[in-house]
Amino acid sequence: MNFITEIIENGNGTMLLLLPFLLALITAFIAFPTIIFIAHAKQLVDVPDKRSVHSKTVPTLGGIGIFFAVAIVLTLCGAFLDAKLLMPVVGALIILFFLGVKDDILILSPKKKMLGQIIAALMVILITDLRITTFSGILGIESIPYFLSIGFTLFVFILIINAYNLIDGLDGLAGSVGLLVSLFYGFLFFNMNEMTLTVVSLALVGALIPFLYFNFSKVRKIFMGDTGSMVVGFLLAFQSIAFININQLNPLAQFHLNAPIIVLAILFFPLLDTLRIFYVRVVILKKHPFSPDKNHIHHHMLQLGLKHWQVTLVISIASTSVLICTLLAQNLSVNIQLLLVVMAGLFMFSLPFFINYSVFNKRIKLNRLLKKINKTNLSRAK
Template identity: 50%
Template sequence: MFETLLENFTPEKNITIWLIVAFVLAFLIAFQTFPTILYVAKEKHLMDEPDSRSVHSDKTPTLGGIGIFVGLIVVMTLVGAFLNTKVLLLVMGGLTILFFLGLKDDLTVLSARKKFIGQIVAASLLIVFTNTRIIGFSKILDIDVLPYWVSVGFTLFVYILIINAYNLIDGVDGLAGTIACCISAIFVYLFVNSNELSLATIAIALCGCLLAFLRFNFSKTNKIFMGDTGSMIVGFLLAFFTISFINMAQLDKSSAYFKASPALAFALLFYPLLDTLRIFLIRVVIHKTSPFKADKNHIHHKFIKYGYSHLMTTVLISSINVVIIGIAFNLLHLNLNTQIIFLMLYGSALYTLPFLLKKIGNK
């Protein structure tokens, strides 16, 4: 009976049930994994020591990425027989490369060069073997289709940018996890509408893993950080979702996002990209130091400095990002260049608003 059920089951005809099962399975696996990670980290003294940049005063494990990785890999392995095996295997390969690099960095120290090389290899696997790449600029600055190797190079740059931009926002309880969970949920909607069930399944599995992680990341007694392991694999998946979405839209002239996918992708990732651009300008132009030198000039650090709690900082930043995404969906009818200009204006204004309100309230 069970064998007959499996033979007759098709995810495409049971999308809602399929996605719920993938979400619940990912959540439960990750949720059951985190207590073990916490126990081992405490027993073996694998804890993060607070330093001058830390916004925490207690030693905390930074191995949350292990739980996220385990949840994702188990779900993708179990569902692989029903979906696009090639894509799932390549994603799992990329995740595994970044997982071990991130784990080494969390446990010892890994040079930026080795992490950079690992990110290039992981991204190249998907770009080359699935041909999933940004094929053009959709008339941004009047640039349309790119030559193949320029397209590959630009797509690789986008991967590296998103992975490292996401890593930079992991500095306040719940912020990186909440931002990624919201973005992934939007991608579930976009992929389901595009009949890309394999991608929707990975995205909703990531949501499940992240919700389980947030339960512990917000905890006062059993806190765990995402670490480089988590930030790299989550950033990698967000980059993969972004590039896959743009690629699908650019290849389908009937898509509602055919001419607007770059602007919508920019809106989804607006906060990490804005923070990265801002921090690089501060370091290079104002402080005249290396753009890779760590400091406390991130937007989330500024929220903390202005008196917002970790929770309120996460809620405000995440809420603003959701509002930005909502506005972007309602501007899809505009010219793409106009959408991007408006996005930069209203996005920057919205992230300035909490500081203005705080100043007014303190008067």
């Protein structure tokens, strides 16, 4: 154990945790204006089409700023915290960074992107041995054999990375979800005294705040791009699996029996949207699961008349509510918790549509009443 970890664990160096956050924040704020200028100068921008929710050309290289901010923090902190854990993560991020930049500029085939994601995930799984070792009794399943554990952990990595990529279709949505999820994990890791993982969470939070500032800007707007969605999605997957692994290996941990349920609650929105969009595309529309369309949950919320920031706010509130419900029910059996998470999540993310339906019906009834009044007035006038 090094001296910085000792200082923090003794309760005398909590303020030191602000350093990685501030370093990522300042690095990103400095990087984004330069990236935006270069992207416009070299025409490395997204041209709006019929699927776009924007009307102007926008740079798509926001992931570069996010990557550099996070990579600088993790590289510097790796010398003082758990280098064995952080260095493989940095190596995996470098792989995803170059794949993402090539895809944002030249377009990369889905197979090559998937291969890169698999290599990056396996690098972290095999070197750090961070993996899901048991299903914690969910559906009666307990321990998992070693190779099956590696395969399932790899599947979870790829699922979360691509689920996060699929929600990147609205100003502020992907950035806000990434920020919220990392805040949740940062709080949990800090309470678990896992300072290395807390630094990972804070670094991502610090990088995403400047991104959201420019992502919402009308003058100097920038998109996350595939670089950003893969880098952020990978870090969210890493935090999720690390949270499950640490709790499963410690019988005295607060979330020893329900860590996978907590992760499901935290990531409920991107996982729900991915499952729903795959069902709509494959089963209903008979299309390729990765074919682009406007059937995402956030697209339907826009159709309700909500603005971009309002959709992001609704999804953030719903996600927080699902996590709170899960934490309140953590003393129940794991399968009951699973049922409650699914029910709470479906209810919270369906609520805006139920409210809109109710308002729509009231408007119809009001219009009918006004028509009756007008007819009555006309008949009396005659």
